[in-house]
Amino acid sequence: xxxxxxxxxxxxxxxxxxxxxxxxxxxxxxxxxxxxxxxxxxxxxxxxxxxxxxxxxxxxxxxxxxxxxxxxxxxxxxxxxxxxxxxxxxxxxxxxxxxxxxxxxxxxxxxxxxxxxxxxxxxxxxxxxxxxxxxxxxxxxxxxxxxxxxxxxxxxxxxxxxxxxxxxxxxxxxxxxxxxxxxxxxxxxxxxxxxxxxxxxxxxxxxxxxxxxxxxxxxxxxxxxxxxxxxxxxxxxxxxxxxxxxxxxxxxxxx
Amino acid sequence: xxxxxxxxxxxxxxxxxxxxxxxxxxxxxxxxxxxxxxxxxxxxxxxxxxxxxxxxxxxxxxxxxxxxxxxxxxxxxxxxxxxxxxxxxxxxxxxxxxxxxxxxxxxxx
Numbered sequence: 003x004x005x006x007x008x009x010x011x012x013x014x015x016x017x018x019x020x021x022x023x024x025x026x027x028x029x030x031x032x033x034x035x036x037x038x039x040x041x042x043x044x045x046x047x048x049x050x051x052x053x054x055x056x057x058x059x060x061x062x063x064x065x066x067x068x069x070x071x072x073x074x075x076x077x078x079x080x081x082x083x084x085x086x087x088x089x090x091x092x093x094x095x096x097x098x099x100x101x102x103x104x105x106x107x108x109x110x111x112x113x114x115x116x117x118x119x120x121x122x123x124x125x126x127x128x129x130x131x132x133x134x135x136x137x138x139x140x141x142x143x144x145x146x147x148x149x150x151x152x153x154x155x156x157x158x159x160x161x162x163x164x165x166x167x168x169x170x171x172x173x174x175x176x177x178x179x180x181x182x183x184x185x186x187x188x189x190x191x192x193x194x195x196x197x198x199x200x201x202x203x204x205x206x207x208x209x210x211x212x213x214x215x216x217x218x219x220x221x222x223x224x225x226x227x228x229x230x231x232x233x234x235x236x237x238x239x240x241x242x243x244x245x246x247x248x249x250x251x252x253x254x255x256x257x
Numbered sequence: 258x259x260x261x262x263x264x265x266x267x268x269x270x271x272x273x274x275x276x277x278x279x280x281x282x283x284x285x286x287x288x289x290x291x292x293x294x295x296x297x298x299x300x301x302x303x304x305x306x307x308x309x310x311x312x313x314x315x316x317x318x319x320x321x322x323x324x325x326x327x328x329x330x331x332x333x334x335x336x337x338x339x340x341x342x343x344x345x346x347x348x349x350x351x352x353x354x355x356x357x358x359x360x361x362x363x364x365x366x
Contacts, residue, residue, distance in 0.1 A: 038277060040298050040309040047312050147305060 005068075007190050011124050012067035014187035016076070017086035017230055018115075018127075019059030023077055024238075025091035025108060026052040027245050029101075037098055044144060048105070051137040055130055062126045078249035082234055082242055086183070089226035090173035092238040099159070099166035102148040107170055109142035110206045111177045114199035123191035146210050153214025164216050171219040173226045178203070181230040279328040280306040282313075284320035289365070292324050300325075 029049030036042045057073050064071035071079075090104060116138055119131035152163040178200040187193025211218050226235065249255075277299040283292035295314050300306035306325040315323065334342055346352070 038299050040300060040313060044309065044312045047316060144308065147308065151301065151305075 007192070008066045008068070010183075010186045010190055011127070011192050012063045012065075013086075013183045014193045015059045015066070015124075015127060016063040017181075017183055019056045019063060019076075020085050020087035021091055021108075022052040022059065023056035024085070024087045024241065026050070026056060027241060028091060028093075028095060031095050032101065035095075041098075045101070048141050048144065051134075051141065055134050055137075058126065058130050074249065078246045082238055083232040085232060085234065085238070085242070086230050088173070088176045088229040089235050090170070090177060092229075092234060092241055093173065094237045096166065096169065097162060098148075099152055099162045100169060102145050102152065103163070103166035103170040104173075105141060106145035106149055106207055106210060107174055107177070107203075109138055109145055110203040111199060112138045113142050113206075114203045115194065115196075118194040118199070122193070127192060142206070146206075149210050149216070150214045153211070153216040160215065163214065167211065167216055168219045172222040172224055175225045176227055176229060179227070179230075183230060277301045280310070280325045281328050281331060282306075282310045283324040283326070284310075284314055285322040286320055288321065292322065295319075297328060303327075 026049040029045050029052065032045040032049075033042045036045055056077075060073040060076045064073065064076050090108060093104070095101065112134070116131040116134045119127055120135065122128040122131065149163060152159040154160070155163075178196045180195050180197050184193050184196050188195050208218050228234070278301075279297055280300055280303075281297050282295050284295045285292045298306065298309050298313055300309045303325060307323060310323045310325055314320070
């Protein structure tokens with residue numbers, strides 16, 4: 003692999019890994035806080051699936067970029083500006099409806115992403131994709147089941163599910179934006195253009211929303227941007243503080 | 258002044274039960290074996306019960322098939338009936354296939 007392709011692949015794997023890592027951290031917060039213990043487990047499992055994807059992707063990025071950093075180095079010893087995840091995944095945990103709206107969008111995006119990356123020219127990324135396709139299919143189903151029940155449920159659950167879809171809407175465009183790293187990776191056959199995933203992903207979400215008697219939000223008046231360049235929103239610093247402080251207080255500690 | 262010794266009767270309607278119904282979970286370990294009861298869980302309806310069962314009871318590859326049954330649909334024998342139900346079978350050795358030689362390579366008999 004030429005140094006150029008290595009760096010392009012590393013940069014691409016890094017942002018896919020960061021999306022998965024940061025969302026895994028948010029989903030982990032639900033353990034002990036979900037409506038029932040069964041849902042603690044479900045969201046914890048989904049978070050662990052994402053963490054598994056993140057570990058392989060970040061290890062791969064650390065190997066290819068020449069810095070020889072491990073998955074732990076990348077997760078615990080990078081600062082906010084070096085993380086490349088989208089703003090959607092770093093937003094604070096809201097109510098259960100918000101989480102289901104966020105999961106529905108994120109899993110719909112990832113389902114299309116990994117389905118396309120199965121054919122990646124990079125073996126490791128193709129391998130992650132092949133395994134993740136089945137995992138993500140389940141994540142999307144889980145969110146779908148809940149959006150259907152809450153949307154087509156009581157007046158209260160319907161209002162809150164609609165509010166959640168509206169609240170998530172400004173963060174959706176960033177997922178499907180053709181950022182420089184994705185375009186470069188697509189150029190060398192490793193990645194996929196995020197904009198090419200929009201049609202299928204958004205049609206799944208609209209279909210679920212309409213089945214759930216919800217309205218797809220109008221074009222939001224603002225939208226998030228900057229995550230892929232390391233520009234993050236306010237909650238990101240707090241998330242990293244919680245995720246990183248033990249590793250930084252005891253560098254090199256092992257179980 | 259008298260001090261009430263029992264709590265006052267609740268006034269107004271009693272709050273409805275807020276938790277989800279209980280389901281019993283049966284998992285089949287592999288082909289050829291039957292479903293075995295592994296535990297119970299809460300879920301709002303049958304499809305969600307199936308999904309919760311997948312998350313709770315098959316996360317370490319324990320099974321290839323799951324059944325969920327509403328706990329209220331299970332009729333169970335009572336501990337009070339134990340003697341009349343089960344003791345009479347105790348001394349009937351002729352009901353056991355102990356008088357045959359079982360070939361060594363026959364499993365699950």
